[in-house]
Amino acid sequence: MAQNLPQPTEAEMEILQVLWVQGPTSVRTVHEALSDRREVGYTTTLKLMQIMADKGLLRRDTTQRVHIYEAVVSEADTQHQFLSRFVDTIFRGSASQLVMQALGNHQASPTELEKIKDLIERLERDSQGPTK
Amino acid sequence: MAQNLPQPTEAEMEILQVLWVQGPTSVRTVHEALSDRREVGYTTTLKLMQIMADKGLLRRDTTQRVHIYEAVVSEADTQHQFLSRFVDTIFRGSASQLVMQALGNHQASPTELEKIKDLIERLERDSQGPTK
DNA sequence: AAGTATATACGAATCCTTTCGTAAATGCAA
DNA sequence: TTGCATTTACGAAAGGATTCGTATATACTT
Numbered sequence A, B: 001m002a003q004n005l006p007q008p009t010e011a012e013m014e015i016l017q018v019l020w021v022q023g024p025t026s027v028r029t030v031h032e033a034l035s036d037r038r039e040v041g042y043t044t045t046l047k048l049m050q051i052m053a054d055k056g057l058l059r060r061d062t063t064q065r066v067h068i069y070e071a072v073v074s075e076a077d078t079q080h081q082f083l084s085r086f087v088d089t090i091f092r093g094s095a096s097q098l099v100m101q102a103l104g105n106h107q108a109s110p111t112e113l114e115k116i117k118d119l120i121e122r123l124e125r126d127s128q129g130p131t132k
Numbered sequence C: 001a002a003g004t005a006t007a008t009a010c011g012a013a014t015c016c017t018t019t020c021g022t023a024a025a026t027g028c029a030a
Numbered sequence D: 001t002t003g004c005a006t007t008t009a010c011g012a013a014a015g016g017a018t019t020c021g022t023a024t025a026t027a028c029t030t
Helices: A010-020 A027-037 A040-056 A075-091 A097-107 A110-128 B010-022 B027-037 B043-057 B075-093 B097-104 B108-130
Strands: A058-061 A070-071 B056-059 B068-071
Touching: A010 A027, A010 A040, A010 A070, A010 A075, A010 B075, A027 A040, A027 A070, A040 A058, A040 B108, A075 B010, A075 B075, A075 B097, A097 B075, A097 B097, A097 B108, A110 B097, A110 B108, B010 B027, B010 B043, B010 B068, B010 B075, B027 B043, B043 B056, B043 B068, B056 B097
Parallel strands: none
Antiparallel strands: A058 A070, B056 B068
């Protein structure tokens, strides 16, 4: 069933971001969202989305004149995919080192910090309890 | 003084990893470390390191026949550079979301979890105190 | 029907990274 | 000195991502 989709490239990530927020939509909508962030030609966006459809990253409905594209991969799965790779290549596999850096360098609101603390406590409790 | 060095590529990161561990050393040493991980030609490693020196990522001493290369950028700075970019492009700027995923998906030892909790508590205390 | 606007299709140019073949320089050993 | 091993220098090929020009199709308006 679900099989190996390629890792999205950087430009492809931009498009996925839009689709995750907007849901299934046309090239024009995606293109306009991208244009807010940087200069880019319409056919560039189109081509990219066609390539992504070929790769299996997007699914498209071509029954209407205006094709509707939809992300096949979920945001969470994609983040997970990138994260593993990132931890390995940049932090030599040490997730906790990454976490320390991320917390140190970036702002996190008190609420978010609380949530993270809760998560840690849950992890600690689980690691004491039966693993099986 | 220190100015904008380019973001290292993936292959360049592998070389930097070796140099961060070994300290300043020859192409041969780096090449042998890389060879442990994957098949790669000597001149490939050489060329890459020459390019990196051109870009300013490495510094080299050419007074001896065997040139000695040294990383200009520190591991921590490089991690920070990648992390900002990564949080933006993959996690839409939410560092805490990244932290949650990293903690959830990867193993962290009890000791590491403790360290992270300490850091959070320190951050919480600081955010109450005077920012200035 | 003709003209206009908007859509998709296709191919190619460009740019960057990665790889490596080949040549030239250097040092060492016989 | 001659030959061998090791090193650096250089150029270019190969592969992939990105961009966009141009052609073609489709719908709508007048």
